[in-house]
Amino acid sequence: MMDDICAHITDVVANSVSAGAKKVFIFLEKSTIKNALHLKITDNGKGMDEETAKKVVDPFFSTKTGRKVGLGIPLLKGTAETCGGYFNLKSALGEGTEIDVFFTLDHPDLPPIGNLKDTILILTVSNPEVDFLFNIKNDVINFIFDTEEIKGLLDGVPINSPEVIKFLTNYLDEHLNFI
Ligand SMILES: Nc1ncnc2c1ncn2[C@@H]1O[C@H](COP(=O)(O)OP(=O)(O)OP(=O)(O)O)[C@@H](O)[C@H]1O
Numbered sequence: 328m329m330d331d332i333c334a335h336i337t338d339v340v341a342n343s344v345s346a347g348a349k350k351v352f353i354f355l356e357k358s359t360i361k362n363a364l365h366l367k368i369t370d371n372g373k374g375m376d377e378e379t380a381k382k383v384v385d386p387f388f389s390t391k392t393g394r395k396v397g398l399g400i401p402l403l404k405g406t407a408e409t410c411g412g413y414f415n416l417k418s419a420l421g422e423g424t425e426i427d428v429f430f431t432l433d434h435p436d437l438p439p440i441g442n443l444k445d446t447i448l449i450l451t452v453s454n455p456e457v458d459f460l461f462n463i464k465n466d467v468i469n470f471i472f473d474t475e476e477i478k479g480l481l482d483g484v485p486i487n488s489p490e491v492i493k494f495l496t497n498y499l500d501e502h503l504n505f506i
């Protein structure tokens with residue numbers, strides 16, 4: 328089992344980036360009312376055919392060279408199922424992939440969410456060519472972090488330049504304290 332939900336997010340997004348995605352949508356909702364943690368990650372990468380999409384939930388499948396075992400997806404599926412939730416993967420070749428995961432929020436085995444601020448920051452600045460749309464919410468607050476919009480406002484200054492990183496760090500510190 329991975330340490331926290333952020334490690335799973337990092338892993339799934341790494342798959343999206345490897346698949347050539349230019350847009351990745353990350354939705355995370357923590358709802359006490361629904362007693363659920365819901366994670367959905369959608370990308371516009373190269374996608375998988377039906378057979379591959381079925382196989383990826385198997386820990387002995389990976390297309391990484393020199394690797395026989397791909398663990399990211401099976402681990403996430405395992406965590407969801409252990410925590411009274413479910414895992415669903417939809418993919419279409421040439422179109423993209425969507426991973427939809429539910430966890431029961433009060434399940435004793437649910438890993439902590441982890442450091443979401445750092446995760447968002449690191450994914451954003453280490454993949455400057457990818458546009459990320461993060462939608463993070465609980466029962467009260469709905470937070471949106473749209474790197475395409477941010478890049479538009481930056482007027483050509485790279486999103487991974489030191490002053491922008493500093494600004495984004497402060498921005499996330501200020502706005503992401505509810506989860
Ligand atoms: N978003 C995606 N788009 C296209 N293919 C994907 C996507 N996610 C996973 N895959 C395919 O599924 C395989 C298994 O993914 P998984 O994350 O389980 O393992 P891995 O990335 O190969 O290795 P690990 O995550 O353990 O470093 C990948 O090698 C890739 O071929």
Ligand SMILES: [Mg+2]
Nearest residue numbers: 338342399400
């Ligand atoms: Mg992976």
